[in-house]
Amino acid sequence: MVSKLSQLQTELLAALLESGLSKEALIQALGEPGPYLLAGDGPPDKGESCGGGGRGELAELPNGLGETRGSEDETDDEGEDFTPPILRELENLSPEEAAHQKAVVETLLQEDPWRVAKMVKSYLQQHNIPQREVVDTTGLNQSHLSQHLNKGTPMKTQKRAALYTWYVRKQREVAQQFTHAGQGGLIEEPTGDELPTKKGRRNRFKWGPASQQILFQAYERQKNPSKEEREALVEECNRAECIQRGVSPSQAQGLGSNLVTEVRVYNWFANRRKEEAFRHKLAMDTYSGPPPGPGPGPALPAHGSPGLPPPALSPGKVRGVRYGQPATSEGAEVPSSSGGPLVTVSAPLHQVSPTGLEPSHSLLSTEAKLVSATGGPLPPVSTLTALHSLEQTSPGLNQQPQNLIMASLPGVMAIGPGEPASLGPTFTNTGASTLVIALYSHKPEVAQYTHTGLLPQTMLITDTTNLSALASLTPTKQVFTSDAEASGESGLHTPASQAATIHIPSQDPAGIQHLQPTHRLSASPTVSSSSLVLYQSSDSTNGHGHLLPSNHSVIETFISTQMASSSQ
Amino acid sequence: MAGKAHRLSAEERDQLLPNLRAVGWNELEGRDAIFKQFHFKDFNRAFGFMTRVALQAEKLDHHPEWFNVYNKVHITLSTHECAGLSERDINLASFIEGKSLPWKERPTSLPRRGT
Numbered sequence: 001m002v003s004k005l006s007q008l009q010t011e012l013l014a015a016l017l018e019s020g021l022s023k024e025a026l027i028q029a030l031g032e033p034g035p036y037l038l039a040g041d042g043p044p045d046k047g048e049s050c051g052g053g054g055r056g057e058l059a060e061l062p063n064g065l066g067e068t069r070g071s072e073d074e075t076d077d078e079g080e081d082f083t084p085p086i087l088r089e090l091e092n093l094s095p096e097e098a099a100h101q102k103a104v105v106e107t108l109l110q111e112d113p114w115r116v117a118k119m120v121k122s123y124l125q126q127h128n129i130p131q132r133e134v135v136d137t138t139g140l141n142q143s144h145l146s147q148h149l150n151k152g153t154p155m156k157t158q159k160r161a162a163l164y165t166w167y168v169r170k171q172r173e174v175a176q177q178f179t180h181a182g183q184g185g186l187i188e189e190p191t192g193d194e195l196p197t198k199k200g201r202r203n204r205f206k207w208g209p210a211s212q213q214i215l216f217q218a219y220e221r222q223k224n225p226s227k228e229e230r231e232a233l234v235e236e237c238n239r240a241e242c243i244q245r246g247v248s249p250s251q252a253q254g255l256g257s258n259l260v261t262e263v264r265v266y267n268w269f270a271n272r273r274k275e276e277a278f279r280h281k282l283a284m285d286t287y288s289g290p291p292p293g294p295g296p297g298p299a300l301p302a303h304g305s306p307g308l309p310p311p312a313l314s315p316g317k318v319r320g321v322r323y324g325q326p327a328t329s330e331g332a333e334v335p336s337s338s339g340g341p342l343v344t345v346s347a348p349l350h351q352v353s354p355t356g357l358e359p360s361h362s363l364l365s366t367e368a369k370l371v372s373a374t375g376g377p378l379p380p381v382s383t384l385t386a387l388h389s390l391e392q393t394s395p396g397l398n399q400q401p402q403n404l405i406m407a408s409l410p411g412v413m414a415i416g417p418g419e420p421a422s423l424g425p426t427f428t429n430t431g432a433s434t435l436v437i438a439l440y441s442h443k444p445e446v447a448q449y450t451h452t453g454l455l456p457q458t459m460l461i462t463d464t465t466n467l468s469a470l471a472s473l474t475p476t477k478q479v480f481t482s483d484a485e486a487s488g489e490s491g492l493h494t495p496a497s498q499a500a501t502i503h504i505p506s507q508d509p510a511g512i513q514h515l516q517p518t519h520r521l522s523a524s525p526t527v528s529s530s531s532l533v534l535y536q537s538s539d540s541t542n543g544h545g546h547l548l549p550s551n552h553s554v555i556e557t558f559i560s561t562q563m564a565s566s567s568q
Numbered sequence: 569m570a571g572k573a574h575r576l577s578a579e580e581r582d583q584l585l586p587n588l589r590a591v592g593w594n595e596l597e598g599r600d601a602i603f604k605q606f607h608f609k610d611f612n613r614a615f616g617f618m619t620r621v622a623l624q625a626e627k628l629d630h631h632p633e634w635f636n637v638y639n640k641v642h643i644t645l646s647t648h649e650c651a652g653l654s655e656r657d658i659n660l661a662s663f664i665e666g667k668s669l670p671w672k673e674r675p676t677s678l679p680r681r682g683t
Contacts, residue, residue: 011616019623246587248662266581 101168106129108164114152116160120167121149127174127245128206138162174245174254203257207268210240211260219272230265237265572659575600575650584658591665596644600652602661606641606668614639620667630656632664636660 005013016026108116124131135142140159147153148163155163199440207215225233237260238252245253561566576584585595585602593602608614618634618641625631633644644663647654 008612008615011612012619015616015619015623019627020621243583243587246591246662246665248659 004458101165101172104168105161108167109161111158113160114153116164117149117152120163123167123171124149127207128241129170130203130206133203134166138166175524205257205259205264207260207264208237208244208258210239210243213239215265215268215272219269223269223273223276225265225269227262230262230269233265234262285468288519469493572655573647573649575652575654576658577622580655581653584655588658588665592613593661599646601644601646602653602657602660603642603644604664606643608639608641611638614641617641617667621664622661623669625660628656628660628663630660632660 017023019394068219123129123136131142131146134140135145137143138159140162144153144155145163148155214233218229218233222229238255241258241260242248242252247257252259570587576660585593588602589595591604593604596603606614606617614636618636621632621643622641630647635642643664645657646652647656
């Protein structure tokens with residue numbers, strides 16, 4: 001098909017197409033003499049064949065597209081729709097890209113599934129992509145997918161192929177989305193929705209960890225920011241989110257459905273204020289509540305009955321239950337004799353995974369068992385204040401220990417005591433706070449113990465020391481854990497929390513760059529040793545089946561495949 | 569792209585440069601600029617990459633200083649107006665990183681036609 005074009009010509013043509021040149025414009029330009037054409041350069045027959053070949057190629061492109069679509073439609077049992085690629089294929093010279101992508105998928109399939117799963121998962125976290133989107137386009141079962149990504153539950157090859165295909169395509173979609181963001185508007189919106197007409201639904205906005213950090217810090221300073229301040233926060237958050245994805249902040253439009261807007265910032269602050277008010281109220285109730293038994297009744301049934309709680313509660317409660325930490329049911333199995341609140345709760349939070357959905361009752365059953373395990377009186381206030389001094393997330397609620405507990409929960413929710421490898425932290429504040437709320441609302445009779453029950457979770461905070469760092473480090477956790485087993489755990493804790501920079505690789509450049517050369521050289525001896533890492537990876541991917549040495553792949557995907565450490 | 573040509577402050581550098589450093593951009597000594605060397609499989613890929621970067625540079629109205637020999641491309645980014653690094657450099661660097669992705673280049677395993 002491209003037989004008449006030299007390799008360089010193909011390259012340049014592709015470059016032109018990628019730069020936004022439309023087919024029609026190119027054909028027109030080819031038809032006109034003058035500045036566009038190198039008339040007279042080179043032998044006439046070559047020039048003609050170039051032009052003819054060019055046009056021929058362009059004319060063939062639709063066929064190519066059709067072929068591609070046809071062949072890919074067969075593999076489309078995954079449910080991906082292919083109409084968007086029509087436009088993108090102009091830029092991709094699709095048949096080759098399709099082959100390339102398939103090759104990459106094949107290579108991924110040969111790789112260790114757990115390693116690839118970690119890669120995919122970290123990519124999802126980095127770009128805040130909801131699992132639902134993956135499920136919708138691949139046809140995989142959401143629970144199965146979640147288990148595969150988070151716990152390594154085995155997945156059959158064909159299904160993994162669907163997943164990896166989605167992953168490969170998504171990466172290119174996002175890359176294009178970001179580059180087109182700077183070119184004025186999006187041709188499609190591949191990240192947020194496949195096709196507005198097809199699903200009529202954009203992905204739900206989700207706060208990223210970087211943004212949340214910024215917001216919490218701002219919340220500390222002032223709980224009620226003005227419009228100007230909110231706008232400033234919008235800029236800051238979008239910038240941080242871009243940085244997390246390894247993209248220039250000016251390409252913020254590429255964030256798609258996760259773009260931070262002023263309204264969202266406004267809502268975030270409003271929700272935090274309501275949360276705080278509610279926690280304050282709960283705290284008041286707990287402290288002033290009578291001793292166990294019928295005592296908590298008067299206070300808590302107010303929470304128990306659906307209509308009564310503050311407005312932020314009920315929707316929040318529902319949300320929290322949905323988005324709450326799903327795996328706490330596993331914690332229910334934790335033997336209650338294991339030495340106290342710390343240990344009993346450590347397991348449930350340990351098992352947390354980011355985007356799973358669990359019915360509320362699992363949370364509650366956990367809490368019930370936890371509570372029965374602890375079974376002690378309210379801890380002295382001094383304990384709570386001690387926690388306060390250790391707590392580092394400081395989401396800005398310093399008034400009361402109860403507030404502290406709940407305040408620390410958002411940051412803590414997904415963090416277990418020093419088990420980074422298996423953690424999938426969520427950054428859903430609603431989840432955290434509403435978990436608390438759920439406790440109160442559904443189990444009034446153990447009210448006085450829920451307070452204790454909260455503590456274990458806060459105690460965990462102290463165990464995990466550098467909360468905010470961990471929260472912000474989550475994406476990188478994936479990097480380091482699979483990266484070098486040695487640096488896996490320590491890499492988590494060493495980098496101190498830093499403003500908005502999630503790209504922790506920068507903290508450990510020595511580690512990364514040391515690893516790379518050795519891997520690179522061993523992976524693809526035929527390629528020059530100083531080639532780009534990513535380029536290497538693709539070569540090794542396609543040619544050698546050596547395939548994404550762990551640090552490459554992880555870094556590759558984490559840094560949104562656009563920036564990978566490369567040592568020259 | 570007026571308005572983005574102010575020299576980056578220290579905080580901005582702390583925020584933006586680590587990402588670039590992580591992928592191989594280094595700050596030059598004696599000059600407020602960032603630099604990176606790219607190697608490609610062959611000249612065609614190198615020049616295809618340069619073409620993409622060039623088209624984007626024109627769009628951004630911000631051009632790199634670069635050197636090319638066969639399959640190597642050395643790129644230095646700096647802003648003339650502020651005699652140092654500005655956001656334009658960061659933007660272009662990010663774009664360059666994106667354009668050096670494997671599937672923007674032609675991986676060797678793909679069947680080469682017409683070569």
